[in-house]
Every structure is written in structure tokens, then in C-alpha cells.
Amino acid sequence: MVFRGTRLLFIFSIFFLFLSCDRQKVKxxxxxxxxxxxxxxxxxxLLEKIWRLNPEWATSVGYHKYDSELVIPTPERLENEVASYRSMLNDLHKINRTNLSLNNQTDYQMLEDFFNGRIWYATVLKPAEWNPADYNIGGGVAEILNGRYDSLTNRLRSISLKIEHVVPYYEAAKNNIKKPTLEHTQLAILQNKGALTVFDELADSIKVARLKPFEKDFLQSRIATAKTEINSYISFLQNDILxxxxxxxxxxxxxxxxxxxxKFKYDIQSGYSAEQVYQKALQHKDxxxxxxxxxxxKLWPVYFPDEPLTPGLPGVKQLLGKLAEQYVRRDSFLIAIKTQIPQLVAFVNAKKLLTQDPTKPLVVRPTPEYMRGIxxxxxxxxxxxxxxxxxxxxVTPLTHYNAAEAESYLREYNKYQLQILNIHEAIPGHYTQLIYANKSPSIIxxxxxxxxxxxxxAVYSERMMLEQGYGNNAPEMWLTWYKWNMRVTLNAIIDYSIHVLxxxxxxALALLVNEGFQEEAEAREKWKRATLSQVQLSSYFTGYTEIYDLREEMKKKQGKDFNLKKFHEQFLSYGSSPVRFIRTLMLKNEN
Known part of the structure; x- marks a missing residue:
């Protein structure tokens, strides 16, 4: 007995030793x-390695260590990136995920999904070969030029070093393009023409910067070279590729x-498949x-007191057309958006929907030319x-529209729909959510x-605001929102239908105009967008459905203890994680 007990104790000691080694590490x-x-x-x-591989992305999130770097997209560089992501996956897998907190398990999964997605993009989807719009130095330069994190002089020095390598950059771009699409080639031409305006602004900035004379000479020379190379790329696309x-x-x-x-699996990361989302969208449309x-x-007698109700969807379209007559003038579109932002702030505060941060500025501006076209x-x-x-x-100016096109666009974004757009894009939509994301304890x-x-x-916030009484619960506002939500729903339907079916x-235009009640100009823009992107149009409906379902589930579990502000702030505290991860975290905390 003693021997057996001693041996048993020894075995348990060995077991716990291995368990301890698995749970902790001695430096x-x-x-x-x-x-x-x-x-x-x-x-x-891993984050440091990610930023080193993606200097422009690093700049966009405020990490400026690699601002002066320009990735030359040669085949060798692309192969090295894939090897780097595989190496990072190996580093990640050295950690035993099951020993981590649920919060860190989510970070682990997000990193793993990110690495696998990047590898898939580079080795399977291969947009570097068919999307000429992937090559444009304007965005990276503009990000630094418009920043506030350092003096203009130092930012210009980073830009000068960055664009020093513009010749091999566009040379590699030309060599990479094998069999591009017509649509992405046209987009590349449009956006690279927009990039030229960035360099005009850059040249103007030299006049007020405190650069040394030789630094100004270098930068002016490099700007001239950059503009030459951009024009050469545009000519290549126009004359050789198109x-x-x-x-x-x-x-x-x-x-x-x-x-x-x-792509749906890697980009959307939903609990549903692409086909399931498509089927759910069809049901939601009905x-x-x-x-x-x-x-x-209900509204027909108000707007058409002397006319019999037009039956079916044509009657809905006729009524929406009547509401669309209330729109702002072409030259007042940007001003109208600016005016509405403070009203949204006041409503969110009055209803105590979430805590806002007045120290984080929101600037309404015309869309920079290098970003236009989508x-x-x-x-x-x-x-x-x-x-x-x-x-x-x-906000993209309407200067590229003729009078009829501009009116069609403005009817689409009429008095009611413009308010919903501002909720979606600004408050409490994208702007508010991304402010919260930056405060997340997890930078991942x-x-x-x-x-x-x-x-x-952003889509959920539209419905939530109306549920809380925004727009005085007017049936016109709800009807317009149903139309707007129909747009989100049809986004998912046409995304799948165009690329798969x-x-x-x-x-597509018939569906958007007749069943989605969209103006023709808006419908044509959506077709164009669907040809330039894949899966992204499905993201709105998928995310909205999952968030709304989660809220209703939490309301049911908590009953009278449910607090909308608490739900919003807890949900947003998890950064921009996939909703299925946030759901797990919130329900775990509930238990």
C-alpha cells in the first residue's frame, strides 16, 4: 500500500509538473x-511584423514607424509576404489557446483568421494580377500629408523618402497585371488621376514647410517623378490594357x-454561410x-386624398416618389449634412443611448479625388x-452628374433618407463605433x-434610433427606413446573385428600381459597386441581422433588467470583432 501510494503520488507529481509547464513558462x-x-x-x-509588412495600413491606424516605406509589389515580395504570414501562424500556434481567457481566445482566433485570409488572398484570389486599382500611391501619401501627429516638415520628409521608390513601384505594378477586369482597369485610371491632385497639394505644402533647401529640391524632384510615373501608369492602362x-x-x-x-468566410466571418445569408435576405425582402x-x-389618403390607392408595390413606389420630392438643392447637399450632425448628437444624449466623446472631431468634407468612384x-x-x-x-460632390442625374441622386437622398444616411455614417453609426473601437482594451x-x-x-443604429423615437415616430420616416433597409437587403441579394448566379x-437594375424603389442613378451606382467589390455588399445585412438578434436575445434573458445603453456600450467595448465572437463574450459575461 505504501509503495503503491508513493508511486501514485509520484505519478500525480509528474502529471502536475507537465500541467504546470503547459500553463506557465519560466524565463x-x-x-x-x-x-x-x-x-x-x-x-x-506579431503586430509589429504586420505593420512592417503593411506600412500604409500602419499609417492609417496611426502607427507611423514605417511612414517612409513604400512596398514594391514584385512577385518576390509577394512570396515573402506569404512566407511571413505562415511564419506568424507558426508563432501563434506555439501558444496553447485553451489556457487563455475567453477575451484572449477571441484575439487568438482573430489573428489566426487574419493570417489565413491574407495567405488565401495572395495564393488563391490573387487580386494583384487582375485589379489594377490595387496600385495607387496617392492614398498613402495623402494619409501622411493630412495627418496631425507630427510637424508638416517631418511628415514631408517621410513622404520624400516614401516616393523615392515610385519608379520601381509602378514598374512592378505593370508587370504584375496579367488578365485584369475591365471594371477594375477603369477604376484604376479614375483613381490614379485623382492621385495626381494629391501631389499638387503636396507641392503647395513645400512652400510653408521648414525644409532645408536641398530637402525641398529633392522633394520637388521626386514629386515630378511621381507624377510622371502615375501618368505613365494611366497611359499604360489606357493604351495597352484597355x-x-x-x-x-x-x-x-x-x-x-x-x-x-x-471570400465570404474570410471577410464576413459570420455564423452563416454565403448561401444562407442570401436565403435570409430573400425572406427579409418579403x-x-x-x-x-x-x-x-395608412399614408395614401394624406398625400393622394383624391386618388384611389394604387395596389401593390407600384403604390409604394408612387408614395415614395411623392416623399422624394422633398430634397435639398444640389449646392446645399454638403451643408445639409453638416447641419444635421449636431441634431443627432443631441438626440443620442437626450435618450441616453450611449456615451459620446465630444473631444473627438468629426469633419465633413468633399471626398478626396483619389478615393472617388465607389x-x-x-x-x-x-x-x-x-x-x-x-x-x-x-461626401462625394455631385459635379460629375448632369442636371437630370443630380436630381435623381438628390431624390434618392431626400429629406428623410438623408437623415438615415447621417445616422449610418456618423452618429451613432460608423463614426461613433470606430471611436469606441479605438478605446478597446484589446488593440487586436x-x-x-x-x-x-x-x-x-451602422445599419442597426438606424433602426434603433427610429425605435427610440427619432423623427417623432413619423410613418414617413419609417417607410423611408424600410426602403433604406430594403437597400441593405438587396445589397446581399445582388451581391450573391451577380457573382454566383x-x-x-x-x-439587377430592375430589382433595385422596381422592388427596392431606388432612383435609377442610385441603382446604376450600385451595379457599378457590385462589379468592383465582392462580398462587401453582403456585410451590411449579415452584421445587422446578427446584432439585432443578439440584442433581442439579451433582452429576453435579462427581462426588466435590460438596459439599452449598457448593451450598446458593452457591445462596442469589444472593438470591431466579428459579431459571433462578441455574442460569445457577452453571453459568457451574462452567465
Missing amino acids: ESGEVTTPEQQFTEVKAA PTVRKGQGRSFRIGKELFSQ YLHREMLALTQ AGASISAPGPYDKSANTYYN KAVLGNGAMVEGW GMTEKE
């Missing part, structure tokens, strides 16, 4: 570190079911139509390393932002 100094501490160190090292693509020697913008499903028909019956409105937000920088609300959750969560929150432009 050379003799200090014992926990798995949490080890993972914190690994995260910091003619061959138009002869059918390019590739289709449609990526097909297999690639779409894989629900929205029922709600809109009911409101149309969306009419967008947010450019600073990252967690540069939290005090401005957030920009980009802030920088590895999930598009479906970010877009889903082969939907034509004619079919």
Missing part, C-alpha cells in the same frame, strides 16, 4: 510568466460560387414589402495609435476590424 531570468503574459508578448511581436480587355482578353469581374463562398404596403395604405459617402477614421486625429465624413479587436460588424452596427445588369 531565463527565473521569472515565471503565465499564458496570458506570453500571449501579450506574442501579440505585440484595348486588350475590351477584345475579351481580360477576366470577368464575377468571381464565381467557390471563390465567393471562400417582410419589408409587407410592412411597406401596410404603411402605404461610394457616395464614407467615413475615414483614425486608428487606435492616433486616437486624437480627425475622423472625416467623406481595434485594428483587425470585421467589416460585417462595422457595417452591421450570373445576374445581368438589366436584371
